[in-house]
Amino acid sequence: MPSGAELSDEPWVSDNSFSCQIYVDGLMQLAFTEHSGQRKFDVSADAKSGRLGGFDRLRASDVSDNAVISHTRSVVMAPCPKAGRNYILDLELPNAEGDHSDAIERFVRSYLPTGLAAMGC
Template sequence: MNRTSASLVIVALAVTAVGCGDDGRGYAVPEKICDTKVDPDLLAPLLSDGEKIHQRDVPREHGATCDVSVQGGDGGGVYITRDAVTEGVDPLEVKKDTLIGYGNAKKVDIGDDARLGDKGALVTTSCAPKGKDTTFALEVSLSSPTPKDVSERRKALERFLRSYLPTAAKAQGCRS
């Protein structure tokens, strides 16, 4: 093989590796959810293998709902709900049945209060937008099948929440 042919083979292999990746993803992991920056390296473990990403962001008066779904593969994805909750309402109490459905929801040290389960989490933190006492609630639901080693996914979800919570709260208008 001459030098030119060898160079072409190397370039072709590099392009193939970039296009598909060896992680089973044929798509780029989003850098924004709910029009808010996320760390793609922390989001990636929560998404399944597949061919492409579909994103939908729906702003609402007191928050937003957003989802990132993977097309092809098992079709799993991430669904996020952000809400500014009025004083006196406890999002963890309101969502207690949802938290049970997430499986093995346990208290974790994120924000003011949080529960993290096998298939999702809910985090609350103080938020005083525009002078009103409110609570910011961030819920993340995972729709991909529960893996055999669920502890790794729980750790990945916790890392994502720790990173995304301050950015999402700021986007909601919460002062730090």
């Protein structure tokens, strides 16, 4: 995250979703969304086709069997048997420049168990 004078967030919560956008000086720097109870789909195929929005230099991620990562974004699907269906984590750095894929992947790898537990998985 860049330094700045003002840090703000916009969280949103529902029964099976959590989303938060982080802003520095009014510019969104991080968009973070979690969903549980989702139908299974091929994350890589949907990302390549554009159905999941834009990715810069997309590649598969070993964070889960159904995950992709790019320079500024990652989408991961993992089973959520307790809550039924699947859990999705979508993390994006919308205004970042350069390749942040290694840092995103490390964060997602460390956060995934916490996210799964928080969503009842």
